[in-house]
Amino acid sequence: MTDIDTNSIPERKRGSGVKMVYDLLRDEILDLVLPPGSPIDEVQLAERFKMSRTPIREALVRLAGEGLIETLPNRSTMVSNIDFLNLNTFFDALVLMYRVTTRLAARNYRPEDLAIIRGFHEDYAAAVQTRDALRMISTNAAFHAAIADAGRNPYFTSLFRRLLDEGRRILRLYYRSYDEHFPQRFVDEHAEILAAIEARDIEAADRLGKAHAEQIVAQVQKLFSRDVGIDIAL
Amino acid sequence: MTDIDTNSIPERKRGSGVKMVYDLLRDEILDLVLPPGSPIDEVQLAERFKMSRTPIREALVRLAGEGLIETLPNRSTMVSNIDFLNLNTFFDALVLMYRVTTRLAARNYRPEDLAIIRGFHEDYAAAVQTRDALRMISTNAAFHAAIADAGRNPYFTSLFRRLLDEGRRILRLYYRSYDEHFPQRFVDEHAEILAAIEARDIEAADRLGKAHAEQIVAQVQKLFSRDVGIDIAL
DNA sequence: TGTATTTTATTTGTCGACAAGAAAAACACA
DNA sequence: TGTGTTTTTCTTGTCGACAAATAAAATACA
Incomplete structure (x- = not known):
């Protein structure tokens, strides 16, 4: 014994x-x-x-x-390799899933979901303030995954999670050495999205989710076009 | 030796x-x-x-x-069980993926894709004519999966395949004993979708894909509401 | 020196066996 | 007869070992 x-x-x-x-x-x-x-x-x-x-x-x-x-x-x-040649298919899917999940969250969320989402929102804001790139990336993904969960459609959620995972790899590639301006703007947009969801304003949530996604895509594309040689490096 | x-x-x-x-x-x-x-x-x-x-x-x-x-x-x-209580989340995802994949196919297909799609279209038509329910179900799924492939977005394709799989199970549930009128109408709609894709008419493909999906959803819901006890049986 | 062939080495895919965990059965006791 | 406890049974999770497939190295031959 x-x-x-x-x-x-x-x-x-x-x-x-x-x-x-x-x-x-x-x-x-x-x-x-x-x-x-x-x-x-x-x-x-x-x-x-x-x-x-x-x-x-x-x-x-x-x-x-x-x-x-x-x-x-x-x-x-x-x-697995990152398929830089078909990044557009990734962006297409990402933007659509941002829209759909945000929209569904506005329609279907329950009170207890908001606390979870808000928690990740604050984590992300803190990471931006301390310029902790790795933490920004993962909390950003967690924030949007939590929104998707609140939307309560497991089919969309699972695809979205996969896209967010791939997004983590792509973002990590750019926010590696240079601590880029992962802008305060994103924090504000997150706050807007959260407000639209809470107000159950489906159309606004859709619109903001789309705009936010396109922001991110645009920035990644900008970074990507800046160093085109990176696809050879991998 | x-x-x-x-x-x-x-x-x-x-x-x-x-x-x-x-x-x-x-x-x-x-x-x-x-x-x-x-x-x-x-x-x-x-x-x-x-x-x-x-x-x-x-x-x-x-x-x-x-x-x-x-x-x-x-x-x-x-x-795994079929989640009858949340069938609406399944239908939501299914309709959206029908739209997206058909739309992308119209935009991105290559000549060789059409032959494949057309092949499954004919298989399906033959299955309807011979009233072979099991074959109808699987060739229908194959037809739409081929369209998704022609759209060339692996993220959408993989989710859509999963949805079509689940759809096979649900349809099989109804077209089991009673050889229902899996209508000729579906064959015609398939033909229309195929024509829209071939003509690269993206908006028409989207519209037809959506209408077709909603047809199927409506029929399943009709069958489902008819025998409500079936969820207890499983 | 360059090419074809054999040998070695490395890594995966498969196997049979054993132990842990949980359910079912057997048992003790009132 | 009913309830709580122990034993048994059954299934899964893990292990170490072996064989097949491929790549790398070594060898033979021109």
């Missing part, structure tokens, strides 16, 4: 390994700690997490299902 | 097992051979396909990623 855990740290609960590996790899991919093209080695991960290859493999299958990694049969597996 | 495969059938190629199990289970789920709530037993599947549990498990993880099955930790795993 007394000598539980005599000499071992490895006490890890049963189903937790997969989720741990999945979450960590996902974050590392989205924050570009693992840039596109990075090789993913199963045995290396197994050693790093001190577990068998089986749970590692399951986490990788999930990541592959979301398109975050790519698997060549019988050969290597690596972090 | 001569005695390859002396006595064995089990010659199965290396990476093929997972895909085989995945494809088959997916079809059985979408055709309601495995109705919602059916238990999925790993060892049973392993025996059935004469392979280890490992590849079975990988196929199940993929299916779970697409929401087709649900896994209770440390306990059973079963075919």
Whole structure:
């Protein structure tokens, strides 16, 4: 009874390994700690997490299902590339989903949703003030994901989450070294969107969501056209 | 050299097992051979396909990623339920994706896409004529998926495919025993949509896609309201 | 030196076995 | 007979090992 855990740290609960590996790899991919093209080695991960290859493999299958990694049969597996040549399809989908989710949130939100959204809004504002780029990116995504959740359409939400994930990678690419003016303007726009939702003004929410999305797209395109060589670098 | 495969059938190629199990289970789920709530037993599947549990498990993880099955930790795993209480969120997403994909197809299709779309169109027409309900359902989905492919936006396409999958299950529920009038009207509408796409008439494609989607939604809702007890049955 | 072929090495895909967790069954006790 | 506890059973999650497939290295040959 007394000598539980005599000499071992490895006490890890049963189903937790997969989720741990999945979450960590996902974050590392989205924050570009693992840039596109990075090789993913199963045995290396197994050693790093001190577990068998089986749970590692399951986490990788999930990541592959979301398109975050790519698997060549019988050969290597690596972090998915960012498709710069088809960025417009990404922007098209992003703008539409911004509109739809904001619109639905204005129609369907419940009181308890507002607190959550407002929380991320404040996190984002704080990140802008302290010029913490990584935090700006992730809290911005969390803010909009929370809005989508309030809209209560899981089909839209899941696509939107995937787009926000990809957006995190793209933004991270630009806000890496130069701490760009991730402008105060975005904070204000977030506040406007939040107000429109709270007022259940569906049309205004739609309009503001669209404008906000196009703002972001325009800025990314501006940054992108500035250094065109970046697609070669990856 | 001569005695390859002396006595064995089990010659199965290396990476093929997972895909085989995945494809088959997916079809059985979408055709309601495995109705919602059916238990999925790993060892049973392993025996059935004469392979280890490992590849079975990988196929199940993929299916779970697409929401087709649900896994209770440390306990059973079963075919996902159809959420009848939130059918409207499904219809919302479906109508929007019909519109978007048809619109994009009109804008972005290439000549070779038309042949593919037309092929499924004819398959569908043939299925309607022979009153083959199962075939109607699957070729209808294939027709619209082909249109989405021609639109060349993988984000929209992947969501739309998921919606069409779920649609297959819902339609299968109604066109099961009674060979309903899956009307000729749908064939005509398909032809109109195809013509609008070919003419690159984006607005017409959008309008026809929307009308077609709402037709289908209306019919499903009519069938659904007719037998309201069906949600209890599942 | 350059090319084709064989050998080695590395990584993935699959297997059988075992242990943990939860449900079901058996049991004890009133 | 009814309720709480223990035992059993069944399924999943994890492991270590092996075999297939491919890439890389080494070798043979011109």
